[in-house]
Amino acid sequence: MSMVSEFKEFALKGNVMDLAVGVIIGGAFATITTSLVEDVIMPIVAFIVGGEINFRNMFLILGDAPEGVARTNDALKAAGIPVLAYGSFITVLINFLILAFIIFMMVKMVNRLRRADEVEEAIEEAIEEPSEEVQLLREISAKLGNINK
Numbered sequence: 663m664s665m666v667s668e669f670k671e672f673a674l675k676g677n678v679m680d681l682a683v684g685v686i687i688g689g690a691f692a693t694i695t696t697s698l699v700e701d702v703i704m705p706i707v708a709f710i711v712g713g714e715i716n717f718r719n720m721f722l723i724l725g726d727a728p729e730g731v732a733r734t735n736d737a738l739k740a741a742g743i744p745v746l747a748y749g750s751f752i753t754v755l756i757n758f759l760i761l762a763f764i765i766f767m768m769v770k771m772v773n774r775l776r777r778a779d780e781v782e783e784a785i786e787e788a789i790e791e792p793s794e795e796v797q798l799l800r801e802i803s804a805k806l807g808n809i810n811k
Contacts, residue, residue, distance in 0.1 A: 695761045699753060703760075720749025 672678065708715040721735050724744040731741045738745045792800075 691764075692757070692761065695757050695764075699756050699760065703756070704753075717749035717753045718747075720747075720752070722746040722748070 704715060704717065718735055721738075722745070723733075723738060724746055727733070727738060727743050728741070731737055731743070735745060735747050735750065739747075
């Protein structure tokens with residue numbers, strides 16, 4: 663088997679394709695989650711608190727910042743000044759918590775559907791084919807019915 667055909671067999675397996683689709687959807691979902699946090703949740707928090715909260719500009723400067731460099735996280739990092747950007751970490755943490763909660767709810771829903779399918783299959787199996795004991799009792803009953811006639 664040539665290397666090209668081995669690679670083709672590997673790449674076209676269902677698991678690899680499922681993984682590729684999952685990674686692409688996961689990337690898009692991460693973008694949606696980031697937008698949810700930055701564009702929806704944080705403005706609501708800012709409104710409730712009564713002022714603008716921009717976590718991106720919550721940081722500590724760990725070095726000397728030269729004159730003329732704007733006091734923003736992006737400008738300080740671009741100038742090579744060490745910055746402890748705890749606000750960005752808080753934003754990423756919120757994104758993670760939302761994403762983890764959504765995934766938890768999805769897994770919970772899938773598990774519930776699987777359990778329902780398993781119960782339904784068990785019921786169908788029980789209805790379709792009687793147990794061995796029931797079959798034996800039916801045979802005995804049929805034989806006794808023939809004897810009594």
